Amino acid sequence: MPSNTLALEATGISKTFGSVKANDQITLEVKKGKIHALLGENGAGKSTLVNILFGLYKADSGVVKVNGKAVELGRPKDAIDRGIGMVHQHFQLVPILTVAENIVLGNEPANKANVIDIENAKEKVRELAEKYQLEVDTEATVEDLPVGTQQRVEILRSLYRKADILILDEPTAVLTPQETDHLLQVLKKLASQGVAVIFITHKLREVLEVADEVTVMRNGQVVGSTTPSETDESGLAEMMVGRSVVLRVSKEASSPDETVLTVRNLSVKDDRKLLAVNDLSLEVRSGEIFGIAGVEGNGQRELVETITGLRNINAGEIFIGETSITEFSPRQISELGVAHIPEDREKHGLIGSHSVADNLILNRYYKSPFSNRGIRQQKAIASYAKEMVEKFDIRTPSIETPSSSLSGGNKQKAIAAREFSHNARLLVASQPTRGIDVGSIEFVHQQLIKQRDQGLAVLLVSAELDEILSLSDRIGVIYRGQLIVTANAADLDRNRIGRIMTTGSDIT
Amino acid sequence: MVLKPERSERAFRFDYLGFIMSVNQTKDIKQFFFKKRWWVLTAVLLAFFTLWTAEFEQANTTSVLVSTLRHSTPLVLGAMCGLLCERSGVINIGIEGQMLMSAWGGFMVASASGSLLIGVFAGIGIGMMMGGVLAGISVGLRGDQIIAGTVINIAAIGITSFFFSLGRTLPSGKAQVIKLGPLADIPVAGRVLFSNKPITFLTLLMIPTLWFLLFRTKWGLRTRAVGEHPSAAETVGISVIGMRYFNVIIGGGIAGLAGAYLSLEAVGSFERGMTNGKGFVALAVMIFGRWNPIGAWGAALLFGYSSAIQTQFQFRDWLTNDPQFIGIIPFVVTIVVLAGFVGRARPPASIGQPYSRE
CATH class of the missing domain: 3.40.50.300 (P-loop containing nucleotide triphosphate hydrolases)
Known part of the structure; x- marks a missing residue:
């Protein structure tokens, strides 16, 4: 697979909520098989942008191209049909349903009478889990699972829909350090299999660790693009915040009392x-x-x-x-x-x-x-x-x-x-x-x-x-x-x- | 480390699927009897009581059971209407009004046309229209679901009282008993199960059918997803609004069938306020049955049974010095049962909340 082809290309995306310009002429290019980090402070407009890419919001203006073709993303189904999958910040899983049910929901293997073939569903999930090394218990009820596992279910759900562009909205915000490390490995693996990954975060270390390319946003605008090899933590932080930031706290020795x-x-x-x-x-x-x-x-x-x-x-x-x-x-x-x-x-x-x-x-x-x-x-x-x-x-x-x-x-x-x-x-x-x-x-x-x-x-x-x-x-x-x-x-x-x-x- | 719940605990998360699920291991069976000990105890007690009364007179036992089924039919239909709506996230407290409108409409049409069948269809149609009203207000306009249901209840009382004219009758009489050939000759069971009126038979068929639809088909999985976490359903391309409209309208049709049962099958005429709170009891039945058709059936049978033995007591002149005591039996059963079970029931998470996309 050629690694320079663009999987997703967004140009001139703008979106206004009330009087707030959440996105202002955003341009984003994501290559196949690469991890593209979208970095920015809270309220910079990252979530708005990916919600537009996933069809949850309608952009006021701008063009989105998937695999070179301009597409209309009016609702999530349009995005899913174009191979865009999304792991939401607040998981979009139904707590009372099982892992398998959640993954196949909306696209269930069924016979002509619409009776779901749950064994087939479980089998398909197991195959996927094996292929991408995302082990899950297909019969477990989602609400009983730890967050990290729930997130795995979300990723599998996108892969089940044959997503080749995967958007993750602040996936590490809810994870323990161990779970985070595991997720980053999974993302690398996905990218190596040709999936384009859009990874939203404001944690600089993660960006430097996994990203191939970085786009930084501030106040609804793209302020720059770079690669981890060209920059470091303080460089990224400066782009993000717009001024130099003290990442390490300087402190005097403590003088404890009673x-x-x-x-x-x-x-x-x-x-x-x-x-x-x-x-x-x-x-x-x-x-x-x-x-x-x-x-x-x-x-x-x-x-x-x-x-x-x-x-x-x-x-x-x-x-x-x-x-x-x-x-x-x-x-x-x-x-x-x-x-x-x-x-x-x-x-x-x-x-x-x-x-x-x-x-x-x-x-x-x-x-x-x-x-x-x-x-x-x-x-x-x-x-x-x-x-x-x-x-x-x-x-x-x-x-x-x-x-x-x-x-x-x-x-x-x-x-x-x-x-x-x-x-x-x-x-x-x-x-x-x-x-x-x-x-x-x-x-x-x-x-x-x-x-x-x-x-x-x-x-x-x-x-x-x-x-x-x-x-x-x-x-x-x-x-x-x-x-x-x-x-x-x-x-x-x-x-x-x-x-x-x-x-x-x-x-x- | 986050501890995982034990396997057995998870297996019984499925209890909302009904008791016939996930009981394939000995350990599970033991657990089943323990976890469901209140159900089991109730069933055993009722079985003993029935056998005990059968000692006195078989005919009486039969009539208690027949009457149990008769009382339970409108309740379980109402409960199925309620759970269709609530599983998709819409509270329907307008079941009472939907039933009343359909009882009235079905009767008027049957009386005018002379055909019970047309009357029943009219009842279902009116129920679906009432469901459409509820869906329109609460799903389409995102109004308050409780208020929408209350509006239906109040409107139904007014409309049916205003347009009802005394002296109308059914030219064909009320629905007649159908006997299922030799099956109907089995002692006790034959009279109770295999010799019933059409809507009762239909209801008995609908209960497992709805269960199957809800827990085994695409529609069912999507309905449950929409009621539990609508935005999750939306992100996989399911239309939340569409599912809710569909379910609430079909639910209205089932409530309509319950109304038609009352006026065309059970009584044979329409009376003002003839639903007499059955639509509300149906809601309790639905909760008691944990939003599950089979559970609701069990609950409706229990309510039906307590009404039936009340009648029996009166026939037999038992405790007639204190008629009030007999009158309270169904209510005591209701309170005991609801206090014991309902506290632990968990409704679909999104009920009562209007859904909008952005």
Whole structure:
């Protein structure tokens, strides 16, 4: 197969939502058998572009050519028929159906009476899975599968439809580092078999690792194209953000003071009543960042929920300063000076339908000056919200805008604004930079260091090993609910942590 | 590591497919009896009760069972209408009104034309029109589904009361019993199963047919996908709007058949408000049957049975000092059963939400 032929060619694509130009004269050329990375910050218009390519949105203007022929992509079926497949950011799988049913849906092998031949379907899926080394249990129900596997099902679904152009919208945002590595291998394999891959991301390392070509977008426009060999991380980041970005956080050595958080022999059960945190002990002192490294699902979520009062303790004790919080409600814990940046900002961090202002005072709306004998003090709330929006650079049309309409990075800034202005002694930050753009990540990281220097104790939980390594003063590696190793960050390297978090053992 | 659920647990995720699925291993069978212990217990109790009454008089047992089936027919038809709609993502609380309109329309047409068959078709047609109204408001115009259903219920009461004229009769009389040859001579079972009226027979055929269509065909898989995750269905080229229109209109036709059953087969005339809440009970039956035709049939039989023994008690002069007590039997059964089972039922995820593409 000639490797320079264009699989997909989009020219002059424009799309306007209301007054926002989401795409402005976009041109994109994707070659057969190549991985083409589409890089850009949140809100740069990447998703809009691929949704147009997949027929979910209609472009206001522009031409899309598939294999040299101009095509009309009015609905997803048109795109599927042209061999375009898409792995969506929010999986488009039906949770209650099996893997095989999901893959064949819409294109089911059936007899003349439209009765589905499910054995044939399973067989076809198995063949595909073998061909592309994407193993799946065809009979499993999708909702029982881990995210990484669900994503595999999405890829198989596109391949089943004979897609030779595969679009992946932020596929690694939801994956663990291991799953990410596996996905990148799969993408390389697909490309080597002649599939053109369009890979949306804002993670620079992934781009440099797998992409053959890179197109960078900013504010709805293409700002440049390059190849990984011509550039590096900071070059890409600069193109993306439009200014130079500090990727590595610079920080002084920590000067830890008294112990703020003490967790002693803690055991906690998860929602399925299985032991998630098992006899875990740790201490976090003021002025230090304690990072918890680990593959997701090893008890981090349960640990965080217990410290913030959202989950009951099974055994053991937790102290904030000298106070045991075993019997405390989340509000009592918050009043003790515990701030919390939750893992799932949409679900637990913000009330989407409430205004930005209301979300900014969510942890003290009931207190003076925001409340006076139970009556909201609108002026105080508004002036405080305006101050926060400015100080934390939250990009919002107004403080009355519902928080759900902010971009991911700005949502996280709003949560950070609320939690950092809390006079907290302890900050529990869970995946604080997940799914947000480089600019916002830089901001959150700088804030964490700044707060640490002002004497805050920080418990940082992150699936991003790089984040843990660059921010933490001490690191604990969690495996199946236990801290296997706790050490100063300087004494641990990437490989060793990776080994412990995947095997649970420190022996080489 | 994310733990995978155990295999057995997953196998029983299929329980919405009905009990005859995935029971091919001994372990599964044991699990089946455990997981379905409430069903099994109920069935055993009912079987004992029936045998016990058969001790006294066989004819009475037969009539209890016949009456069970008779009471259950409109309920299971209504429930099938409801589950067709809800499996595709549209809540239909207008079943009551659709049934009432069809009972009235079917009766009027049968009375005027002199043909029961034409009357039944008229009933189905009116039901489909009512389904079209619901689909038009809730799918086409993306209106609130509960309000659309309520509109149908209120309109049906008004229209049928206004246009109903007393004194009309069916020239041909109501539908007659069909006996299926020698099968009808089997004791008890013959009278109960093989000697029924046409719509009852049709219903008995429709239950497994609908189950098969829903869980074995393209249409069924797509319906379930649309009701569960419409945008997923759309991205593989299935028309969500089209599927919903189709299902809601066909569902309306089934509710229409239930209405025709009431006026043309069960009673033989039309009375104001003759559905008497059956459309709402049908919704409970649908939920109790977990959006599954066979499950709904089981649920409808249980409701039918409790109504039937209530009648029997009255015939036998049992507990007649406290007639209120007899009257509450069906309701007690409803409460006990719904409290025990319904809490765990999970509806299709997208019901109640209008769908739009962008």
